[in-house]
Amino acid sequence: MPDRPAVNTEIRAKEVRLIGPEGKQVGIVPLKVAIEAAQALDLDLVEVSPTADPPVAKVMDYGKHVYEQERAEREARKQQRSTGQKAIRLRPKIDDHDIEVKQRQARKFLQDGHSVRVQVMFRRREMRRPEMGVQLLDRFAEELSDVSNVESRSPMEGRFATMVLSPKKSDQRSKKGSKSKSGAEATE
Template identity: 30%
Template sequence: MIVNEKIKAAEVLLTGVNGEDLGIVSTKEALKMAKELKVDLVCLSLSSSPPPCKLVDQTSHKKQLNQEKQKERKTEKGMKTKEIRLSAYIEEHDYDTKKRQAERILTSGDAVELVVRLEKKESQAAKELIEQLVRDLKHCGMQDKGIQVSGKQVVAIVKPL
């Protein structure tokens, strides 16, 4: 981003601190206005002539740049998959707690892997539990693939909407 004296254009299309349109102004005059108001003159784009520039408060400008960097970092990271373990015969209050935990993870943008560890012959109860939990989480996530029943566990992955 080009700021203050680094702007080389002879004229700029100037926008004020509060978003008001100040029209086409010489760069020297725009810099003078910026110094008087104790703000920065920021060039928004070099693709047009005259380049659009804005008078921006220094603290808000830095804050905006930091927010943009944080968003970029978050999109670079991508989505994580977090595991929630359950038992086939879970009590209602424990079920509600796990459901709220899954909702919180899904709304933050991460996927949830629901895992029920099996003991003895409880695969049908585990599958029904996961189906119910997926139905309850429909408002904030959707199931990816199907429910996988392997020898020792039942697994379903729910991705955020």
């Protein structure tokens, strides 16, 4: 890996500006002394800033440092992924219970932080009555108005009437806060 910093004997400078394990600056010391100090603490000497004169090296547990960086990257990717868009398809002639099931599904997506694209798909003669689809979308948006905002609504595009719902920001924060509180209560 080319972006990996030099560790212990991989450092090529004769002297380094040493930073201790607590983050305190020790000073400029010969490389051999810095490596011995790190080994005495059973830690690694990691070159933090190779372009400085002299290079800056820090005494740390390199394996733990790499693990924490990878974990932070995984969390960042997880957060990026969670803001995706989910799709729900309906038909103009849908039963009340079926629409309730779809609304529960959309509510769960919205509470998880996803935006939801709701599509009403028309077939054959249903195309003659697009107002049925618009009424269905209005009803859907009204039922979910407590957890969502209508982001966009497009008129008929081919065989579909589409609406995009985005989660309300305040709902996401309160949901996340309640999860962490319930987790803390469970451990006590």
